[in-house]
Amino acid sequence: MNLTVNGRVYELESASLTSLLDVLREELGITSPKAGCEQGGCGACTVLVDGAARRSCLLPVGVLNGAEVTTVEGLGSPDNLAPIQQAFTHHYAAQCGFCTSGMMLAAHAYVESGGTDDQQAITEALGGHVCRCTGYVKIIEAVAAAARGDSFDLATTAASPGMTNIGGVK
Amino acid sequence: MAPAPEVLSPTSPAEAAQAFGDGTGVTVVAGGTIVLPELTYGRLRPEKALLLSRAGLSGVSVDGPTTTIGAATPLADLTGLPAPLGPCTANVADLEIRGQATLGGNVCAGGGADAPRGDVQGALLALGATARSTGAGGEKTEPLEAFLDHRDGRLLLDVSFEQPAAGAFVALDRPHTHDYTALAVSAARATDGTVRVAATGAGSHGQRLPSAEAKANDPAAAGEAALADVSPHDDALASAWYRSKTLPVLVRRALAELKEAS
Numbered sequence: 001m002n003l004t005v006n007g008r009v010y011e012l013e014s015a016s017l018t019s020l021l022d023v024l025r026e027e028l029g030i031t032s033p034k035a036g037c038e039q040g041g042c043g044a045c046t047v048l049v050d051g052a053a054r055r056s057c058l059l060p061v062g063v064l065n066g067a068e069v070t071t072v073e074g075l076g077s078p079d080n081l082a083p084i085q086q087a088f089t090h091h092y093a094a095q096c097g098f099c100t101s102g103m104m105l106a107a108h109a110y111v112e113s114g115g116t117d118d119q120q121a122i123t124e125a126l127g128g129h130v131c132r133c134t135g136y137v138k139i140i141e142a143v144a145a146a147a148r149g150d151s152f153d154l155a156t157t158a159a160s161p162g163m164t165n166i167g168g169v170k
Numbered sequence: 171m172a173p174a175p176e177v178l179s180p181t182s183p184a185e186a187a188q189a190f191g192d193g194t195g196v197t198v199v200a201g202g203t204i205v206l207p208e209l210t211y212g213r214l215r216p217e218k219a220l221l222l223s224r225a226g227l228s229g230v231s232v233d234g235p236t237t238t239i240g241a242a243t244p245l246a247d248l249t250g251l252p253a254p255l256g257p258c259t260a261n262v263a264d265l266e267i268r269g270q271a272t273l274g275g276n277v278c279a280g281g282g283a284d285a286p287r288g289d290v291q292g293a294l295l296a297l298g299a300t301a302r303s304t305g306a307g308g309e310k311t312e313p314l315e316a317f318l319d320h321r322d323g324r325l326l327l328d329v330s331f332e333q334p335a336a337g338a339f340v341a342l343d344r345p346h347t348h349d350y351t352a353l354a355v356s357a358a359r360a361t362d363g364t365v366r367v368a369a370t371g372a373g374s375h376g377q378r379l380p381s382a383e384a385k386a387n388d389p390a391a392a393g394e395a396a397l398a399d400v401s402p403h404d405d406a407l408a409s410a411w412y413r414s415k416t417l418p419v420l421v422r423r424a425l426a427e428l429k430e431a432s
Binding site: 015016017019022038039040043046052053054055057058059060062063106124125127128 | 174175177179199201202203205206207209210211216219221223224263264265266267269270
C-alpha cells in the first residue's frame with residue numbers, strides 16, 4: 001500500500017494492523033511522533049491525517065491507503081519555521097519536548113480550522129494532550145498567538161531566553 | 171511467531187456482512203481506538219480482522235421522526251445532536267479520539283478493566299433505540315437492550331431511534347489523561363410521554379433504571395429508587411460506594427433537567 005508522508009510517497013511493507021505510529025517510527029524512521037502511552041491517552045503520537053489531528057498509535061495503517069500524513073518534519077524547516085513553530089519558539093512553549101510534536105500538530109490543525117485565541121477553545125482542542133513538565137500556560141499562550149497571527153522576531157527571542165512574554169513580567 | 175492475521179477491507183455493507191459471516195474468529199476494527207492498544211500490547215492476536223473504514227457503514231440519516239446512525243459513524247459527527255446522545259458523545263474522551271472512535275465500537279465495547287466503556291449505551295437505551303445487526307442467522311433488528319446481551323457474536327450495522335420530545339444527560343467525570351466517564355445518566359421523554367432513564371458505569375454495560383422510571387415525576391424519589399436497579403462495582407475511576415452515593419444525585423439532576431426541557 002501507499003502512504004504519503006510529508007509530501008513523499010512511500011510503498012509500505014508493514015502489515016495492515018500495524019499502528020501508523022510504528023510504521024512512521026520503525027519502518028520510515030520518522031521519530032517526531034512519540035510512543036508515549038500507546039493507548040490514546042497522552043497525545044504524544046498525534047500526527048495530521050488528511051489535515052485532521054489523529055492519534056497515530058490508534059490507527060491501523062491498513063485503513064490509510066492513499067492518505068496524506070504530516071508530522072512535525074513536514075510543517076516547516078529549521079530555516080523556515082511554520083507559524084505554529086515560531087509561536088512555540090517565541091513563547092518558550094517546549095520544555096523537555098516529548099509532548100511538543102503532538103501539541104504543535106493539534107495546535108496547527110486548530111489554527112488551520114479557524115480556531116481563535118479563546119483560551120477555553122484552545123484548552124478543548126488540546127484536551128487530549130498531556131505535558132508532564134506542566135507547561136500548559138505557555139503552550140496555550142503560543143497557540144493563542146498563532147491563532148491571532150502574531151509575528152515574531154525570533155532573533156530577539158533567542159537573545160533573551162524565556163523573558164519575552166511571561167504574563168507581563170520583564 | 172503467530173501467523174499474520176487475514177485482514178479484510180470490505181467496500182460495502184453487503185461485503186462487510188459476508189466477510190463477517192457468523193463472526194467466528196473475527197476481530198472487527200472500526201475506529202481502532204479500543205482494538206489497537208490490545209494489538210500493540212499483544213493482548214489480542216486475531217486470526218481474521220475486518221476493517222470497517224471503507225464499508226459504507228458511516229453516516230446519519232433522518233427520516234421524519236426517525237434518526238438512523240451507521241455503526242462506523244465517528245462520534246465527532248454526533249456531538250451536535252439533541253440530548254441525551256449529543257452531549258453524551260461530546261463528553262467522550264477528546265476531540266481527536268471522537269474524530270476516530272465510532273458509535274458501533276462504543277456500543278459494542280466490552281467492559282474495560284480500569285474504567286467503564288460504552289458511554290453511548292446509556293444514551294441510546296434512554297432513547298429506546300433499536301439495533302440492526304448481522305451474524306449467525308442473518309440480519310436482525312431488535313431493541314438495543316437485547317442486542318447488548320449477545321453483541322459479541324454480531325456485527326452492528328446501524329442504530330435507530332425516534333427523536334424524543336426532551337432529553338437530558340449528566341455525568342460524573344474524573345480528571346484523567348482522557349476523561350473516562352465513571353458514571354453517567356441519560357433520560358429522555360418520548361413523544362408519547364414515556365420516560366426512559368438509563369445509566370452507564372453502574373454495571374458491566376449500560377442499563378435501564380426501571381425503578382427510577384416509575385417515579386420519573388419525582389426526581390429525588392427516582393434517584394433513591396434507582397439504587398434498586400444496579401450493582402455498582404469498584405474500578406480505577408470510582409468505588410462501588412462512591413457510585414452508589416452518586417447515582418441518586420445524577421438521576422435526580424437528569425430528571426430535573428428533563429422537566430425543564432419539557
